[in-house]
Amino acid sequence: MWTDTRPAAEMPRLFERGGDLISFAGGLPDLDVLPLEAISGQLSRLVRLGGKLAFQYTTPHVAKALVPAVTDLMAREDGRATAETLVPTSGSQMGLMAVGLGLASPGETVLVQTPAYPGATAAFRTAGLDLSAVPSDRDGLDLDGLRRTVLALRADGRTARLLYCNPTHQNPTGATMPVERRKELLAVCRELDLLVIEDNPYGLLSFDGSTTTALQALDPQNVVYLGTFSKIFAPGLRCGWIAAPEHLVPALSRTTEVIALSPSALAQAALAAFHTRGGWSDLIDGYRASYRERCALMADALERELGTDGPWQWERPDGGFYIWLRHRDGVDTGRFTAAAAERGVSFVPGSHFGIGGEHADGLRLCFSHVPRGRIAEGVARLAGALAAPAAPPEGGSR
Structure with a gap:
């Protein structure tokens, strides 16, 4: 029975927030783009009628x-x-x-x-x-x-x-x-x-x-x-x-x-x-503009903090929510989560994106929801964590 089968992998904790944490973990959209006043009026009319x-x-x-x-x-x-x-x-x-x-x-x-x-x-x-x-x-x-x-x-x-x-x-x-x-x-x-x-x-x-x-x-x-x-x-x-x-x-x-x-x-x-x-066009255009700006802020900060010739490699995406970093020497990025947490920044280690231990040398950064003024600060904190001595990954590769 499928109901007797426990998932072999837990979902990563994506939406934790609070305190001074700068989260690059969860793929949350930028709801500042939503025209809330117009939507409120539409919902009010919908419920009333x-x-x-x-x-x-x-x-x-x-x-x-x-x-x-x-x-x-x-x-x-x-x-x-x-x-x-x-x-x-x-x-x-x-x-x-x-x-x-x-x-x-x-x-x-x-x-x-x-x-x-x-x-x-x-x-x-x-x-x-x-x-x-x-x-x-x-x-x-x-x-x-x-x-x-x-x-x-x-x-x-x-x-x-x-x-x-x-x-x-x-x-x-x-x-x-x-x-x-x-x-x-x-x-x-x-x-x-x-x-x-x-x-x-x-x-x-x-x-x-x-x-x-x-x-x-x-x-x-x-x-x-x-x-x-x-x-x-x-x-x-x-x-x-x-x-x-x-x-x-x-x-x-x-x-x-x-x-x-x-x-x-x-x-x-x-x-x-x-x-x-x-229609959808204005809303989608608004989201595109927001994510284009946030992605550029993160990619520029990564270049400043990590350089382009060091152990970390990535490519600027042309859409979506994420930048994917990989360690050139295959280091398990789960080893950096504790150092990142100490510095008040979070990411998702690459092992969550494999099915048998592969891709542990990667990490995912989400730029879509981070306040614009905090992206560079978050990348600086992340760079400090990635430069720290690598600890054993928490809970194994996950």
């Missing part, structure tokens, strides 16, 4: 009024969906659980591009699935490595039918897979009979306003797409969606209904009202 419906249970579907808001977002990356191919979720984290429980059986193997979002690996493990890492290169998933991994698993008698990836402004690396590699990847997945799970929270958050064609747009019959309003609106509403091939919708709908019984009618109505009155 339709509160008895908005606060009630509802049918397990994406509300008719919300479908245009979802299809608008997906179309910006050339994706497409209809009401019949959409399944509501409480954010894409619930979508990950629904995929693990609804599209696979306990003991099956899900292939995962690493370093990977730890919420995905925890969800799949909680669903009773085994994980197998797929190697990557600068452009994303290594296709020869993917073939070798799948064939080796199947030769060993293991079932491997799902491939999970986060191809645009990836968490944690910030990298984006080029369109040509996406096409090649999808061809290999058809060849190997793999269903692709595309997790896309950050796709619309490029700093220059550009977008990259979604995997779902290139092969909608072989991609299950996970979308969320958490990063382009606000996470507190806990609202997202799955866009799936039509033959998979019943299994995913049954699973999400068991998990949540009903989506939030209030959240769906609030998002639909916001989109109807003003």
